[in-house]
Amino acid sequence: MQHLITTADFTKEEILELFDDARMFLDMESSEVLKGKIIVNLFFENSTRTRSAFEMAAKRLGAQVISLDVGTSSTKKGETIFDTVTNINAMKPDAIVIRHSDCNIHSTLIDYVDCPIINAGAGKNAHPTQALLDLFTIIKHFDGDTEGKKVAIVGDVRTSRVAGSNKRLLPRFGMDVCFVAPDCFKDESDEFKQYDNISEIIDDVDVVMSLRTQLERHNEVYFQSLNDYAKDYCITSETFGDRDILLLHPGPVNRNVDISDEMLIDPRNKILEQVTNGVAVRMAVLKKLILQNSK
Numbered sequence: 001m002q003h004l005i006t007t008a009d010f011t012k013e014e015i016l017e018l019f020d021d022a023r024m025f026l027d028m029e030s031s032e033v034l035k036g037k038i039i040v041n042l043f044f045e046n047s048t049r050t051r052s053a054f055e056m057a058a059k060r061l062g063a064q065v066i067s068l069d070v071g072t073s074s075t076k077k078g079e080t081i082f083d084t085v086t087n088i089n090a091m092k093p094d095a096i097v098i099r100h101s102d103c104n105i106h107s108t109l110i111d112y113v114d115c116p117i118i119n120a121g122a123g124k125n126a127h128p129t130q131a132l133l134d135l136f137t138i139i140k141h142f143d144g145d146t147e148g149k150k151v152a153i154v155g156d157v158r159t160s161r162v163a164g165s166n167k168r169l170l171p172r173f174g175m176d177v178c179f180v181a182p183d184c185f186k187d188e189s190d191e192f193k194q195y196d197n198i199s200e201i202i203d204d205v206d207v208v209m210s211l212r213t214q215l216e217r218h219n220e221v222y223f224q225s226l227n228d229y230a231k232d233y234c235i236t237s238e239t240f241g242d243r244d245i246l247l248l249h250p251g252p253v254n255r256n257v258d259i260s261d262e263m264l265i266d267p268r269n270k271i272l273e274q275v276t277n278g279v280a281v282r283m284a285v286l287k288k289l290i291l292q293n294s295k
């Protein structure tokens with residue numbers, strides 16, 4: 001059985017096939033391809049985009065969705081995630097979508113289930129469907145020509161699972177990833193080029209992926225105020241000038257900290273297109289994993 005725990009679970013060919021399906025699903029027509037299937041959403045961390053997109057994706061494919069309210073579930077009575085997942089699995093769902101703060105829980109949970117597990121966010125490690133929708137958005141923007149494109153991931157790289165997944169996925173499609181961050185947010189490995197300031201590379205980049213500062217994952221206070229951080233790392237119209245650069249952000253955006261109000265209405269920003277693409281890509285992921293497992 002195939003799960004989606006990291007983007008490495010799919011070959012490049014599988015990803016391109018997923019994107020063929022996602023392109024079809026972009027018309028958002030409803031289909032019956034997953035009629036009779038039931039998908040369970042287990043979100044142990046907050047979410048707007050990912051949870052809603054999985055629900056929409058499932059419903060657009062004719063499946064039914066149960067989103068467990070973790071805040072009122074037996075988790076609050078001390079039930080472990082292993083027991084929660086074992087019990088949900090005993091109800092015979094067709095897929096379980098899980099977001100959790102533990103970086104490695106998803107790969108352990110696959111031993112407890114008889115259906116695909118889809119990682120909807122694992123601590124600071126991985127957010128594979130976000131990276132897939134980011135890649136889909138980039139491929140669409142450049143008409144498939146991603147070879148040699150330079151992508152600067154800006155901000156809290158160290159604790160961002162979006163950076164964690166994209167730094168592995170985008171180079172598989174020929175892209176050159178670098179990071180722009182203050183020292184406290186830099187990647188701990190030296191695998192990628194890292195810069196202190198976006199001005200050092202803005203003339204060379206094709207894509208800027210801005211990140212939210214993950215305050216909830218910090219064990220200490222790095223900046224007295226986010227405004228101090230924003231002085232150097234907020235993407236503004238001055239940062240971009242008239243350069244032809246694609247601006248992405250996984251959301252939620254901290255306005256005027258990650259990206260200025262002005263750049264949020266600039267046509268170079270495709271943040272809402274990312275959200276739309278996120279439904280189509282998740283439709284393709286659900287279809288692939290669930291139908292494969294029903295054969």
Ligand code: CP
Pocket residue numbers: 046047048049050051121127130250251252
């Ligand atoms: N991009 C993303 O994961 O957003 P949510 O936290 O709202 O799901």
